[in-house]
Amino acid sequence: MDFYAPVARAFIGPLWAAWERSPYLRHFRELKDREYEAAPVAQKKQWDVLRGMIRHAFDEVPYYQSVWTGAGIDPERIQDWNDFESIPVLTKADIRAHGPELIARGYDRRDLRRKATSGSTGVSLEVWVDEPSMQFKRACTLLADERSGWRFGEPVAMIWGNPEYLKRGWRGRLRNTLLERARYLDTLKMDEETMARFAAELTRRPPSLIFGHAHSVYLFAEFVHSRGLGPIRPRGVITSAMILHDWQRQAIEGTFACKVTNRYGCEEVSLIASECERHEGLHVNGDGVYVELIRDGRPVGPGEPGSVVVTDLTNRAMPIIRYQVGDVASWADHPCSCGRGMPLLERVEGREADFVSTIHGELISGISLTENFAMLVPGIAQLQIIQEEFDRFTFRIVKGDDFGPESLSRIAELVAQRFGQESKFDCEFVGMIPQEPSGKYRFCISKLPNAFSDHKISVVSIQ
Numbered sequence: 001m002d003f004y005a006p007v008a009r010a011f012i013g014p015l016w017a018a019w020e021r022s023p024y025l026r027h028f029r030e031l032k033d034r035e036y037e038a039a040p041v042a043q044k045k046q047w048d049v050l051r052g053m054i055r056h057a058f059d060e061v062p063y064y065q066s067v068w069t070g071a072g073i074d075p076e077r078i079q080d081w082n083d084f085e086s087i088p089v090l091t092k093a094d095i096r097a098h099g100p101e102l103i104a105r106g107y108d109r110r111d112l113r114r115k116a117t118s119g120s121t122g123v124s125l126e127v128w129v130d131e132p133s134m135q136f137k138r139a140c141t142l143l144a145d146e147r148s149g150w151r152f153g154e155p156v157a158m159i160w161g162n163p164e165y166l167k168r169g170w171r172g173r174l175r176n177t178l179l180e181r182a183r184y185l186d187t188l189k190m191d192e193e194t195m196a197r198f199a200a201e202l203t204r205r206p207p208s209l210i211f212g213h214a215h216s217v218y219l220f221a222e223f224v225h226s227r228g229l230g231p232i233r234p235r236g237v238i239t240s241a242m243i244l245h246d247w248q249r250q251a252i253e254g255t256f257a258c259k260v261t262n263r264y265g266c267e268e269v270s271l272i273a274s275e276c277e278r279h280e281g282l283h284v285n286g287d288g289v290y291v292e293l294i295r296d297g298r299p300v301g302p303g304e305p306g307s308v309v310v311t312d313l314t315n316r317a318m319p320i321i322r323y324q325v326g327d328v329a330s331w332a333d334h335p336c337s338c339g340r341g342m343p344l345l346e347r348v349e350g351r352e353a354d355f356v357s358t359i360h361g362e363l364i365s366g367i368s369l370t371e372n373f374a375m376l377v378p379g380i381a382q383l384q385i386i387q388e389e390f391d392r393f394t395f396r397i398v399k400g401d402d403f404g405p406e407s408l409s410r411i412a413e414l415v416a417q418r419f420g421q422e423s424k425f426d427c428e429f430v431g432m433i434p435q436e437p438s439g440k441y442r443f444c445i446s447k448l449p450n451a452f453s454d455h456k457i458s459v460v461s462i463q
């Protein structure tokens, strides 16, 4: 029995928030009160907030003033969601090129929180977030995370790179001891020894939640399972920051005997969508963001993959309006049975750059492609597919026990089937799939532009 958790929840949390002068627990209670609000009511509120943000952006942000005026957009004439779609999309390139012009007048960067992503080009992208928005985002994330079964104040096992609290000195350490109660398996130092030690620790003192990058949690689950360690029995597992494959979900749920709650977000706007306790899709975090899915400039229907375009509803310091995140997702064709009104994503398909475009003009989701190959080719422990050119592929393979000549001929067969008879491939055998600098893994990388990534949906950019 964890007697400390209710104390942390009822006393330490509120005291610490008061000391930090943070309203996030108040936001959290308000969000919880209207979690099941009917969709039309929630949408009306969302629209009002969005209108306010559009006006603010046009009045106070030089970038939007210039681009929208150039595109003939009059914010006063944006009366409904259709009008809203006429606003030009904001790309990563736009943010890189015009960062300072995206900061609203009256805000000083020294008072803002810097969020940086490394990005596939290696050039980092900076977004600046004001403190009220940060605290609101924190509440949205807490609300979503509690749907995993974990409760605020209970201990957490983090499978993550760079423990955040260590950067905050003694305050960070104290806060972690008293409130966050997180123990870390550093994903940048994941090996047999660190995993064995972590497993022993979690067996001795069980966490209520295991949280981490999908693939890293999967690797840890496989390790615990294959060595017969544990049992480790958390109430929930949350995976974040990258694609969760169905086979990974099954393996994780098998090892830890609980459900996986998948969460989707990005550094620039924080939480975008998250599963609820029913696991029928990912609910959009409609209090924090407005989400569109677009292909060739038009909204896609349920089940069709579309590029994720997100509008941040709270960050007034650097308004992020119709931002093309670089990921692809699809809408569910049914509401979730839990009764929450916010729109439901069926799945996050991957990054735009994870989609393979074939010689025949087909666009294949890299996620399903990798799953498919891994399932049909015998002896593959892990796989990364890289599209070098339209008709040339590299397979990075971690061999399993039964990898043999028949595995290679099976790959050749599948390459011809999926990518065309003309296509060629090379195999590279590796000990493990290399991580990105961020600690994430990518299973399919296309070096070619495609219908999502060629910025057809970006109608205007300023010179």
Ligand SMILES: [Zn+2]
Residues within 6 Å of the ligand: 276, 277, 278, 279, 280, 283, 336, 337, 338, 339, 340
């Ligand atoms: Zn639901």
